[in-house]
Amino acid sequence: MASLLVTGGAGFIGANFVHHWVRAHPGDRVVVLDALTYAGNLASLEPVKAHPGFAFVHGDIRTPGLAERLMREHEVTLLVHFAAESHVDRSIVGPDVFIETNVAGTHELLKAAQKVWLEEGSGAEVRFHHVSTDEVYGSLGPGDPPFTETTPYAPNSPYAASKAASDHLVRAYHHTYGLPVTTSNCSNNYGPFQFPEKLIPLMLVNALDGKPLPVYGDGLNIRDWLYVEDHCRAVERVILEGRVGETYNIGGRNQSTNLEIVRLVCLQVDEAFRADPDLSARFPHCPAAAERGTSNLITFVRDRPGHDRRYAIDAAKIERELGFYPVETFETALRKTVGWYLANEPWWRAVMDGSYRDWVRHQYGATAS
Ligand code: NAD
Ligand code: TYD
Secondary structure, three states: OOEEEEEOOOOHHHHHHHHHHHHHOOOOEEEEEEOOOOOOOHHHHHHHOOOOOEEEEEOOOOOOOHHHHHHHHOOOOEEEEOOOOOOHHHHHHOOHHHHHHHHHHHHHHHHHHHHHHHHOOOOOOOEEEEEEEHHHHOOOOOOOOOEOOOOOOOOOOHHHHHHHHHHHHHHHHHHHHOOOEEEEEEOEEEOOOOOOOOHHHHHHHHHHOOOOEEEEOOOOOEEEEEEHHHHHHHHHHHHHHOOOOOEEEEOOOOEEEHHHHHHHHHHHHHHHHHHOOHHHHHOOOOHHHHOOOHHHHEEEEOOOOOOOOEOOEOOHHHHHHHOOOOOOOHHHHHHHHHHHHHHOHHHHHHHHHOOHHHHHHHHHHHHHO
């Protein structure tokens, strides 16, 4: 039986990972450590709340001694580190917290792991898995080959730079102290429980409310999109079978321009309204409710400063070494995602206006803090 400490488990990917892990490894203990920032929502952990091996700790990875205490208390053998400030636009207007959480916070966790596992260790097999991003590699030109694990780091935003710094610290703790680590660098994710500030859920909720769909610049920036459950399966594979000290790129082999993505979201919203007449009553401001194309809401706005033009992942290493391939296609997984947001309006309304905190108090009483 493994005992996991999952940081950032109330966020988008962390929550999906916890759902996946509990389904796939029901005998394991899973302790989530999360500060419940604007991006962390206990409502996203509702499906695993009753699982006997699950526990939630409301706390900050930057707090000295906290992770150390939890690792001893729960005899943690596997630390899976998702906690981060994760939105590029926020890092442009307020970079400090990105450095504090993503760099200093990661360092606190590394120090805790070194102390508990290496200095006081029981000899059990342990692993520190660090979840990172393809943005550490910088921006590609149209004809450049995709990022491999040996592409030099060239982060362009404060977010990307903070993640790059954390990757380097993880690497250094392996080389200097022998901490058993793995790192994964993944492309853009989408799916259930994503805070509607990232491209796909923002476009969806704006479309349903009949608000403009803000496309930055010319909309021709390219990202590689991966369904969140595929990312979680890939992380699981790296944890269970990845070589210690190695990094693995994870991607969907699915490069699209932002404009293509937004147009597809609009088409799928139109389809959903045609298939379900109740949607017009629920979302009367969506153009689809009046049988007009949702894409009429697309609005080109000022570009993001320093906007990376293109990301693309070469996933050959994880395919070759660990046999990992995504199971979803973009078309099917986007349909699932649109379906999820249509079926879970209370979740996204509550996380956007902050009222989920009242819901948390109601559901969990004092245990949330
Ligand atoms: P998210 O913003 O949805 O969630 C982050 C979580 O971390 C939240 O629950 C938040 O409350 C928690 N958190 C933030 N600061 C904390 C702190 N100081 N202490 C404890 N908890 C804290 O992020 P996400 O999209 O789920 O991303 C998770 C990880 O995956 C991040 O490390 C991110 O860099 C990486 N990643 C994300 C993507 C993507 O497309 N979203 C792609 C590749 C990699
Ligand atoms: P985002 O979801 O913020 O992810 P990242 O910046 O980490 O790739 O943005 C994805 C792409 O969509 C990026 O090129 C910026 C663009 N974008 C828009 O055009 N409009 C928006 O409102 C947002 C949030 C993003």
